[in-house]
Amino acid sequence: MEYFLTEQQKLIQDIARRIAEERIVPVRAELDEKEEFPWAIVKDMADADLFRLFIPEEYDGLGEGTLSLCIAVEELSRACCGIALTYAADALGTIPILLYANDDQKKKFLHQIASGTRLTAFGLTESTAGSDAGNIKTTAVLDGDEYVINGTKQFITNGGEAEIYTIIALTNPAKGARGASAFIVEKGTSGFTFGKKERKMGIRSSSTSELVFHNCRVPKENLLSREGMGFIVTLKTLDTSRPGVASLAVGLAQGALEAAVDYARQREQFGHPISAIQAIQHMLADMAIQVEAARALVYAVARTIDSGAKNYSEEGAIAKVFATDMAMKVTTDAVQIFGGPGYMRDYPVEKMMRDAKINQIYEGTNQVLRNTIGLEVLKRKARRQ
Amino acid sequence: MNFIVCIKQVPGTTEIKIDPETNTLVREGVASIINPFDTYALEEAVRLKESVGDSKVTVITMGPPQAEQALREAISLGADEAILLSDRVFAGSDTWATSYVLSKGMAKIGDYDLILLGKQTLDGDTGQVGPGLSEMLRIPFVAYVSKVEEIKEGYIKVQRMIEEGYETFEMSLPAVITVSKEINVPRVPSLRGSMKAKTATIPTWSAEDIGVEAEKAGIGGSPTRVVKIFFPKREQQSEMLQGTADEQTDQLVEKLSKIL
Secondary structure, X not given: OOOOOOHHHHHHHHHHHHXXXXXXXXXXXXXXXXXXXXXXXXXXXXXXXXXXXXXXXXXXXXXXXXXXXXXXXXXXXXXXXXXXXXXXXXXXXXXXXXXXXXXXXXXXXXXXXXXXXXXXXEEOOEOOEOOOHHHOOOEEEEEOOEEEEEEEEEEEEOOOOOOEEEEEEEOOHHHHHHHEEEXXXXXXXXXXXXXXXXXXXXXXXXXXXXXXXXXXXXXXXXXXXXXXOHHHHHHHXXXXXXXXXXXXXXXXXXXXXXXXXHHHHHOEEOOEEHHHOHHHXXXXXXXXXXXXXXXXXXXXHHHHHHOOOOOOHHHHHHHHHHHHHHHXXXXXXXXXXHOHHHHOOOOOHHHHHHHHHHHOOOOXXXXXXXXXXXXXXXXXHHHHO | OEEEEEOOEEEOHHHOOEEOOOOEEOOOOOOEEEOHHHHHHHHHHHHHHHHHOOOEEEEEEEOOHHHHHHHXXXXXXXXOEEEEEOOHHXXXXXXXXXXXXXXXXXXXXXXXXXXXXXXXXXXXXXXXXXXXXXXXXXXXXXXXXXXXXXXXXOXXXXXXXXXXXXXXXXXXXXXXXXXXXXXXXXXXXXXXXXXXXXXXXXXXXXXXXXXXXXXXXXXXXXXXXXXXXXXXXXXXXXXXXXXXXXXXHHHHHHHHHHHO
């Protein structure tokens, strides 16, 4: 389909595709098997300026928007969702700084982020606070010119590998979610260590780890926005990053569709390629319909954000839910078309199916996002009455 | 430091065909690429620039006007500037004449520390332009470099792979090296480089601009004569030996001793 991308966006697509095909495809199975972080590919992405994409030009960036980011994420994920996630999670870790940092903070961190020499991460989730994000227990207490942070964050993507973390902690526990604040914490800060590194079902080349804060002192200047703004920062950050997650799903599903088409054309049963069987053709057709519909939706939402819309919670949630449910279905069907071989690790589709599942869970489970969407739908009706 | 990379635009890898009538490459309808070996030379120059600092990478090619496309691609891969040597009198140059034209280009550039080339081209395959260029410039040369160990003002230490191991050479600069593909993994074009490549101004230098004497360039200046290009014929004959095992052995020994 023609999406009327700009010359610049076509260039981004082309370069991300080259990294995907030339650098990621040859190593994706091995990195998945070894659960190894893709540092060499991060370097390739940095050399290609991909980390500069959505950073403003004044901070050495290219000043591109959400759609350009989505295009890059999609192309990378077409080869490997786990490796693409490292890139997408860096965007997630950068968004709160882009949206809420003051000039000094931007000057300090955005140049480093743009160059790709320092990765970022976003730390919200805790063992008691998954979908119930307001139930975090990590605290930050002002002591002189420093905040003293205590608590443990769980399941943090890029944890351990990233160097710049935006984390959410309670500065006023009595006020609950309204007493939360956002802080930038750098790797190496005394009292900040990494706990359990998770062993996962899919996206295994991505790093997922605990962040442990034990009397970790961060300078007052590292507070993002103001005290009490923690959950506003969180919600806006996640609203902005959701099209990126949706793009991980679109790319993943596109990769699975292409693998299934290739296999169906060369696998012979009953004396002809199975692509000649209508049951297979219909499965491929359904996959293609869903992938294209999801892509069109994600691009439309990304364009909505880029147009300067103030509130896009619902749109972001719709894109994320639709695209990630789609990717689960399409990757499952890809394994089905492969039959027995598809279940084996010799072909890429079993990994794609494993990688798909987490997309329905992280950055807001598809159930909790349906709450968001349902609420907006009902609010709209109520407003009209 | 000033690094200069010589590149050549060649037909895409898998599609090479030779016209049996004219003994030349069929270029019609074949996509052109930067000679893959040259991309390693370019990458090495860009890496050296990044490590040395305060440096410049200039990429240069001799070719028809459309070779400008290869130069733009080189800019997207990290070159700072590009120069096209293009003139009708260069057409048909062999490796000798090409080395001569390039050496004149270098003379016009004037200020260079290291000239890098791929170890050979995909189409011509001779590997002669690097050494030819260094001879004409009267500066030191090492071929098949697999690692640059050290570089500083006026000095370079390089390693090359040979069958039995490695050789290490020290040279004064300026110098010429040709590189093998073991030296690095070329990067993917960068976004900023690609944008710069689109708008970069690429000067074209003619024979007159660089002081090339017309009779020393092009077909007239090329001592090489291509008489015929062909694939060598492989012939094999087989003969079945008859009789008992002992008889067959005797026959075999007799035949082999005749050959030897």
